[in-house]
Amino acid sequence: MPGKLQIKKQPKEILLYGGTIIDPVRRKKYKGDVFIKNGKIAKIGNVKKKSSIHQVNCNGMVVTHGFCDIHVHFREPGREDKENLASGSHAALAGGFTRVCVMPNTNPPLDSPESIRFIIKKGEPLPIHIHPIGAITKEQKGKEICEMAAMKNEGATAFSDDGLPVQNGEIMRFAMEYGGMVGVPIINHAEDCQIRNDGVINEGEVSTRLGLTGNPDISESTMVGRDLELSQLTGSSIHIPHVSTAKSIHHIRRIKKSLQLVTAEVTPHHLFFNDTALMSYDTNLKVAPPIRTENDRKELIQAVKDDIIDCIATDHAPHTIEEKENTFDLAPFGMIGLESCFGAVNQVLVKNAGMKLEKLIQKLTVNPREIMGFESDLFSLGAQAEVTVLDPEKEWNFLESNIFSRSKNTPFLEKTLYGKIHMVFSKGNMTKIP
Numbered sequence: 001m002p003g004k005l006q007i008k009k010q011p012k013e014i015l016l017y018g019g020t021i022i023d024p025v026r027r028k029k030y031k032g033d034v035f036i037k038n039g040k041i042a043k044i045g046n047v048k049k050k051s052s053i054h055q056v057n058c059n060g061m062v063v064t065h066g067f068c069d070i071h072v073h074f075r076e077p078g079r080e081d082k083e084n085l086a087s088g089s090h091a092a093l094a095g096g097f098t099r100v101c102v103m104p105n106t107n108p109p110l111d112s113p114e115s116i117r118f119i120i121k122k123g124e125p126l127p128i129h130i131h132p133i134g135a136i137t138k139e140q141k142g143k144e145i146c147e148m149a150a151m152k153n154e155g156a157t158a159f160s161d162d163g164l165p166v167q168n169g170e171i172m173r174f175a176m177e178y179g180g181m182v183g184v185p186i187i188n189h190a191e192d193c194q195i196r197n198d199g200v201i202n203e204g205e206v207s208t209r210l211g212l213t214g215n216p217d218i219s220e221s222t223m224v225g226r227d228l229e230l231s232q233l234t235g236s237s238i239h240i241p242h243v244s245t246a247k248s249i250h251h252i253r254r255i256k257k258s259l260q261l262v263t264a265e266v267t268p269h270h271l272f273f274n275d276t277a278l279m280s281y282d283t284n285l286k287v288a289p290p291i292r293t294e295n296d297r298k299e300l301i302q303a304v305k306d307d308i309i310d311c312i313a314t315d316h317a318p319h320t321i322e323e324k325e326n327t328f329d330l331a332p333f334g335m336i337g338l339e340s341c342f343g344a345v346n347q348v349l350v351k352n353a354g355m356k357l358e359k360l361i362q363k364l365t366v367n368p369r370e371i372m373g374f375e376s377d378l379f380s381l382g383a384q385a386e387v388t389v390l391d392p393e394k395e396w397n398f399l400e401s402n403i404f405s406r407s408k409n410t411p412f413l414e415k416t417l418y419g420k421i422h423m424v425f426s427k428g429n430m431t432k433i434p
């Protein structure tokens with residue numbers, strides 16, 4: 001059984017005092033206090049302490065916006081044994097996330113207005129905000145476009161067949177034209193199925209040595225190239241998920257100079273690991289797209305620093321132990337990622353690559369919210385409090401007891417991470433993360 005988080009109702013008045021405030025919208029960092037009253041931001045700066053107010057000492061901590069992950073798989077409906085919206089929301093809170101977008105590759109997929117309404121209703125009582133992403137095509141079969149306008153009206157925030165690429169270029173063109181009309185981003189899982197050709201890890205020296213079928217980097221970059229040109233042709237926005245290769249970065253870098261319609265994300269695992277880690281045959285490292293080479297990893301890090309990559313998204317993909325304990329060829333693609341996200345990316349980008357923490361925070365808060373068209377100025381007076389308090393320099397060992405997901409499929413177990421979530425304030429609750 002996963003551990004249980006102690007989620008408490010917020011007292012009427014709370015003072016987060018003595019911390020370093022990072023406001024990613026105003027791009028400011030300063031010492032100060034955050035006063036939350038009736039679940040809303042009531043004052044930021046210097047706030048007088050009163051004994052009647054519940055006080056939280058944030059000395060040595062960073063106080064910032066609640067994180068937003070625009071790419072998670074919560075498996076409801078259909079595979080609630082792996083995760084449901086409730087357990088997923090606990091995993092999210094533990095990772096500092098107050099808002100997530102769930103992918104539609106459930107069983108059945110979220111491909112109708114009714115299924116979108118189902119997620120919205122089920123998410124309402126949960127401690128974080130949950131936004132459904134609708135499928136691009138009916139049953140994610142890649143043939144018939146879903147009723148995007150009706151689904152958007154029910155609350156679909158974007159459209160994707162994630163897990164499966166939209167293989168047919170004409171369907172992708174139509175999807176982008178409709179997406180543009182409806183005013184939502186299209187997110188295509190970019191992997192050319194023919195070029196991928198049943199590859200289970202990156203094609204290269206490691207796949208040859210292990211005797212596993214390889215998936216070449218161009219299975220991704222050729223489709224990214226196609227999608228960028230379709231964005232140019234249709235004038236519709238495209239969001240490129242889980243970019244994994246230097247060649248894709250090359251395309252995105254080139255087109256971003258002239259086209260404002262393109263945004264891109266990277267996962268913590270593509271930033272943290274390279275394919276030599278696969279020498280362990282750990283099926284928890286089997287993901288789609290695959291973990292690539294050290295050269296790709298370095299290019300991804302540089303692209304984050306250069307703002308070619310706009311945001312971090314976990315692609316949290318829970319699977320059962322039974323499925324993951326299969327042989328490498330048969331195990332499913334995916335790893336969980338919410339709880340370990342901040343400690344992993346803060347280590348790779350801030351500690352090891354010298355990026356500013358403020359920039360990392362932008363890529364976990366304001367940027368993903370802007371891609372999805374959510375309110376992003378969370379430190380304006382009167383805003384509903386979505387606040388994350390974190391210890392930016394804590395070194396800690398990621399253990400099973402840190403997991404709140406129903407699944408445990410992660411290669412981060414026993415890894416030393418840098419930076420830890422301390423407390424999260426969301427939807428009138430407060431949660432201390434153990």
Ligand code: DOR
Pocket residue numbers: 073105162163164189286287288289315317318332333334335
């Ligand atoms: O590794 C992955 N797992 N990549 C995807 O695109 C889908 C996901 C899943 O649903 O398990």
Ligand code: ZN
Pocket residue numbers: 071073103162163315317
């Ligand atoms: Zn995914």
